[in-house]
Amino acid sequence: ETGVTQTPRHLVMGMTNKKSLKCEQHLGHNAMYWYKQSAKKPLELMFVYNFKEQTENNSVPSRFSPECPNSSHLFLHLHTLQPEDSALYLCASSQDLAGGTNEQFFGPGTRLTVL
Amino acid sequence: ILNVEQSPQSLHVQEGDSTNFTCSFPSSNFYALHWYRWETAKSPEALFVMTLNGDEKKKGRISATLNTKEGYSYLYIKGSQPEDSATYLCAFSSGGSYIPTFGRGTSLIVHP
Numbered sequence: 001e002t003g004v005t006q007t008p009r010h011l012v013m014g015m016t017n018k019k020s021l022k023c024e025q026h027l028g029h030n031a032m033y034w035y036k037q038s039a040k041k042p043l044e045l046m047f048v049y050n051f052k053e054q055t056e057n058n059s060v061p062s063r064f065s066p067e068c069p070n071s072s073h074l075f076l077h078l079h080t081l082q083p084e085d086s087a088l089y090l091c092a093s094s095q096d097l098a099g100g101t102n103e104q105f106f107g108p109g110t111r112l113t114v115l
Numbered sequence: 116i117l118n119v120e121q122s123p124q125s126l127h128v129q130e131g132d133s134t135n136f137t138c139s140f141p142s143s144n145f146y147a148l149h150w151y152r153w154e155t156a157k158s159p160e161a162l163f164v165m166t167l168n169g170d171e172k173k174k175g176r177i178s179a180t181l182n183t184k185e186g187y188s189y190l191y192i193k194g195s196q197p198e199d200s201a202t203y204l205c206a207f208s209s210g211g212s213y214i215p216t217f218g219r220g221t222s223l224i225v226h227p
Contacts, residue, residue, distance in 0.1 A: 103161035
């Protein structure tokens with residue numbers, strides 16, 4: 001049990017659908033992250049929130065829209081995705097921003113398939 | 116873009132073998148290096164965070180060393196067990212960014 005949960009675990013959607021991924025952490029952390037893991041590629045940072053404020057948007061297309069209503073919850077809203085967006089989407093949290101000694105705690109991920 | 120390389124990409128060993136793999140990163144402006152272990156269908160879990168040149172960390176049969184001057188870290192597993200089968204990720208942070216850059220990982224499979 002990592003303390004970071006993600007729902008749903010699996011999602012299949014058409015290119016015209018709108019869906020949302022949810023992440024929740026009960027660790028009292030202040031920073032939350034969305035990562036994308038595509039086959040044979042490293043974990044790719046998408047967004048960072050620190051104290052509910054977005055601090056990083058790693059040139060992510062606007063069809064991905066993050067939302068952080070409080071320090072415990074993070075959403076990724078999806079609309080008009082492309083098949084190449086199919087990937088594992090991981091959420092993580094850390095006490096503060098993770099560059100130094102703060103380890104990141106990861107959720108189990110959402111496996112997204114775009115048809 | 117920071118270049119973090121891990122080798123080998125995958126490794127098959129027999130139970131009881133000792134093994135090691137490498138994480139290479141830029142040697143300038145080092146801040147921290149993290150190692151994570153990622154078992155299939157589970158979440159990545161932190162193993163070590165290393166910040167000083169010459170750091171050595173140990174957790175059970177797993178240990179890691181760090182050389183910031185030449186830009187590499189080794190992860191060692193002594194007497195591998197099937198439950199060590201996982202992908203091992205390293206993540207490098209430079210002084211210019213608080214966000215770590217991940218390598219592609221080394222996939223370890225330990226055969227009974």
